[in-house]
Amino acid sequence: MSKRRKILAYALSDRKGPRYNRKKVGLSLSVLAVFLFLVFLINFAIILITGKKFGQDLRALAADRHQTTMTVQARRGTIYDRNGTVIAEDSTTYSIYAILSHEYVSATGEKLYIQSEQFDDVATILSENLGIESDYIKEQLKKENQYQVSFGAQGNNISYGTKVAIETAMAEKGITGIGFTASPGRLYPNGVFASHLIGLTTLKDNDDGKTQSLIGSTGLEESFDSILSGTDGIITYEKTASGVIKPGTESITQKKVDGQDVYTTLSEPLQSYLETNMDIFQSKANGVLASATLVSAKTGEILATTQRPTFDSDTKEGVSDIKDWNSALYQTQYEPGSTMKVMTLASAIDNETFDPTYTYSTSGYTVIDTTINDWDINMGLSTGGYLNLAQAFAHSSNIGMVILEQNMGDETWLKYLSQFDFGLPTRFGMLHETFGLVNSDNKVTTAMSAFGQGISVTQIQMLKAFSSVANEGEMLTPKVVSALYDPNTDSARKAQPEVSGKPISADAANQTLQYMVTVGTDPYVGTLYSGAVGGSVIQVNGVPAAVKSGTAEIAKADGSGYIEGSGSNSLLYSVVAMYPSEDPDFYMYVTMQQPETWDILFWMDVVNPVLSQAMLLKDTLGLTEPTTILDNVSDETAYKLPNVIDLAPGNVSAELRQHLVQPIVVGSTNEIKDTSVKIGSNLTANQQVLLWTGDLKKVPDMYGWTKENVEKFAEWTGIEVVYKGEGSRVANQSVKAEKAIDNLKKITITLGD
Incomplete structure (x- = not known):
């Protein structure tokens, strides 16, 4: 018991009274309350300042609770021909689905889902209207535990007309379980119409997870996507506690900016006419790849262009057959x-x-260790003979052309190839351009x-070089866009011809045209003279055009030689025609790769009618003046030079041309170091900018350069410039282009208009 008392005495030795204990407990609670209040204040301050706590964005959660947003989709710009005919415009497309859930019934008990006995009818209707395999449709309809099913890519991008046809057919069969969802689409009302050049769009999911927008996937739709697409708008609405939108509470969070309209250089009547005649041309030759392009000789504008095989941009007929999407x-x-x-x-x-009077033997010509023969000897049609150099061109003599090259010298000929810009991309505004090899x-x-052998080119390069012959020596950069229109500001940018050099004189160009006429009119050696026609194969209303035909072997993709075959199916045929032969208004370039059958008379099915039609429509095309369709738009859309320093000049040039600016790259590195215009400055349409x-x-x-750009060139290089003549543009230079610039101290520039 003594131990017990001791323990109890120890436990009670420091015992306080009730009053003391209440005081101590109160003090502790006060301290705890102050501490909790401080913690609350600190957390409240953090929430007020950052809007976040425990990794959660409380402001976003509150906004989601009390606000909602709606995306207002921007209108994608319309693509027009040069006179305002629609080529591509926004529309609504549809995706089809089939409801399978047996719970989907009406208030009266009517079955609104696809019933098993309807599977065959559904498969037949969708197969007929959409081209979907019947077995695949039935496979989708037989899926279990699915509320609804769709039908793959062929069940998307359905036109309104096809949707109506399907709905009508389903109604006739009493089928109610088919539905459609609407999506933004692209309408191409002309069908097969420069399809590879214009291109296509695809749908992408937007960041809101609810809507979709169109983006360009090929051709001009892709290359000009940033100009055509615009920016979607965002509208914010307030909601009640129960989630209902409050009327009149909308506010614009982000303003909608519609895409700009693009006016191409194409002429709808000429393009449609070319498509029709190209079908005739291809039906006879049945080539692996055929192409044709018509150009305005005075402006460089592409008025019509197409290729075969092709596809219908609107119905997508032929799309699945395209193996190579390259233009x-x-x-x-x-x-x-x-x-x-x-x-x-x-x-x-x-x-x-x-x-022209120099005479040579056609029985072979040796360069180093290689003997070059003419085409007729290689084909066994001739054992050789003699031609003068004037006849050499009409007869398409390889030996004659090599003699011309040897007389010029390799260095001089390579300089001319460089002045024609072979080996360089034209950067005319389209993406993914290739550029050949010299x-x-x-x-x-060499x-x-x-x-034309041992050198690779693109058609756009050939068209650019041909322009110098058709245009008195002035070489024009090809154009596919004539104007841009911004509906947001009611302003426009309008294109003008772009001179990119003068590789040959006007006299050389005009003499070349005269010799081109003999290709079709010389009854003895002309390769495009036909006894069956009684003259030139290529003519307009009986008047011969300035022409040149070509036949080339086709290099293998791996560079190991040329593809093999018999007859025409291993060759590429081509022709260029300029009309009228004196001071041409138009020129046309057509190619036919690996035809099953071939005859030079086939050129008459596509070149002659299209050139004739072009001459008939000449006065309606507005070729001598800038585009007239936007004459009522007086304001010019602003475009500021972005920061292009350290960027690749080729990509920058393509972007500038998309905005109708005329870039000139000066130098040999692949990095822009300076520009003739201050970064951020507004660039007017057709303004010339040195990179x-x-x-x-x-x-x-420097032919065609502005005087201001010549002075900027002098500043960069330290070369003294002496001016002669009056005017604002370079008409001549005392030191020829392509000459080495080492030790050049002074150059005389002749100005003109």
């Missing part, structure tokens, strides 16, 4: 063959080394390039 116009490189001889002859005349390391290859990349090795062709 023949600017994404396919090839050896051009004898149409290159136009540039060879023009260069030799310009270089004053062409003697091989300057091999004397035999000589063979004079007749300086440094390490300049050769004198540029």
